[in-house]
Amino acid sequence: MDVLELCRDLLRIDTSNPGSDEAAAAEYVADRLRAAGIAYELLEPAPGRVNLVSVMPGREPALPRLALHGHLDVVPADPAGWSHPPFAGEIAEGMLYGRGAVDMKGFVAMMLGLQLELAEHGRPRRDLVFCYLADEETGSVLGARWLAEKRPELLSGVAEAIGEVGGFSVALPGGGRAYTIQTAERGSLWFSIRVPGVAGHAALSGTANPVRRLGPLIERINALRVEEEPPAAFRALCTEVARLTGGPEDDPEPLLAPLGVFGQAALRGRRTDFVPTQTLAGRAPNYNVIPEVAELGVDCRYLPGGRERARTALESVLEPDMTYEMPASTLEAEAPVVGPLLEAALAAIRGHDPECRGLLPYVMPAGTDAAALSTLGIHCYGFTPLPLPDGFDYPAMFHARDERVPVESLRGGMEILFRLATDY
Ligand SMILES: [Zn+2]
CATH class of the missing domain: 3.40.630.10 (Zn peptidases)
Known part of the structure; x- marks a missing residue:
């Protein structure tokens, strides 16, 4: 058949x-x-x-x-x-x-x-x-x-x-082909972060507006870097691509760029990423109401062995009154x-x-x-x-x-x- x-x-x-x-x-x-x-x-x-x-x-x-x-x-x-x-x-x-x-x-x-x-x-x-x-x-x-x-x-x-x-x-730059093999994958943690505030009239109050607090929180999450070594598979990829293409083994971005979308995806395998994906606060048509709470959803992808490291890193950018739940995760x-x-x-x-x-x-x-x-x-x-x-x-x-x-x-x-x- x-x-x-x-x-x-x-x-x-x-x-x-x-x-x-x-x-x-x-x-x-x-x-x-x-x-x-x-x-x-x-x-x-x-x-x-x-x-x-x-x-x-x-x-x-x-x-x-x-x-x-x-x-x-x-x-x-x-x-x-x-x-x-x-x-x-x-x-x-x-x-x-x-x-x-x-x-x-x-x-x-x-x-x-x-x-x-x-x-x-x-x-x-x-x-x-x-x-x-x-x-x-x-x-x-x-x-x-x-x-x-x-x-x-x-x-x-x-x-x-x-x-x-x-x-x-x-396809390799300079001719010929190489074949890929996934030997590792990142795990995922989904965070739902609760940012508290004090509800009130938008025209009168505003000192404890949880929506305002989301901005700096998102910036801290965007800047978050976990101290860690790239996994063995990432190092092996760089060594092999450098051997096959003559590119710079110790500079992954230019090394992997000629491999197109695969190269871009493989680059993500060198570190833990935190990506804000959801915001939830207030509700139309009440534009004049400061909500009591705002929520931020974050998709985290962590390296093999780095689950607790990732969680600790995320906690480090929260203020003391901010709490979080993890609605789902994968290994x-x-x-x-x-x-x-x-x-x-x-x-x-x-x-x-x-x-x-x-x-x-x-x-x-x-x-x-x-x-x-x-x-x-x-x-x-x-x-x-x-x-x-x-x-x-x-x-x-x-x-x-x-x-x-x-x-x-x-x-x-x-x-x-x-x-x-x-x-x-
Ligand atoms: Zn599939």
Whole structure:
């Protein structure tokens, strides 16, 4: 079965989160596996919210297992402004269009294609555990987090995992390509800061106006820097890019700028960021009322190991009467930047793409299902292989209008994944 057909079928199933559920996509995967005689288990933590786990036994069952994971849900898509409808799986000029083409039904189709291929032709070297997951786009609660908390035995013996985001190629200045691999990701903390004041008439009082206090607070948050070293993956990225391009290893901004959107994203992986995202105070039409309280929402992304550091830093810019809550958070993930899996990934890429000049480890600035799986001690890598034509801006496709993937890239990725799965 061609990976392209599998991907088109999956794109035609609307799994918008929020909006639709994953059941139909999980059923689609289940139907294919059943027809090929492959065992699987369906897990439904809430009605319609379905995960599927399936194990392909390896030739050397004593080896640690490798998990492959992909999420079945996608972010919603407003068809207005798309040049091809987001849930039709249309192909034009060598591109497959659809919500999820890169995030991440392309890889889900590769996982399924790999299972069907292995069922016909031979076995992987080690046991492979395939996880088709729900609910990644709104925090993994009914997907990876649920699986790690409620059914961890399904992942027993798994030492490493591959999933999003990485494996795509980036063009190097001066020619050739390198391939990315996510070896770490930042965790997130959401703060809701409460700034108190004294309510009153705007024309008469104003000494304790909480809205006025927001301004200096936001400035202090914008200027906030946490004292910390960049993660190993960031240092390894700089070393490798400097080797491949001759750029300045100790000056990350000019070094990574030629790598486009990927370079910009990777730069965020060197430090903790605090971004004010919400303000809440007062209410129209009462422009003459000083509110009693103002609230400020802040999105914080912290480096692996830096959760408490980030929290302490945020506290340092609050005044004594300001309090905060943390309505939600996610964990970080970090795996070694060298090792047999990375070597096998590079060998698999080179078997398909002789112009591959290296592998670029990096810190994913946002969160994925890897954080939840890491709580089980699994080393998670973002590696969904995809050899791309020069000029195709893959990171810009995530959650974007006209999300699309080159058809040949999908097939090339399938080849690389098959090599990796059978050789590693
Ligand atoms: Zn995703």
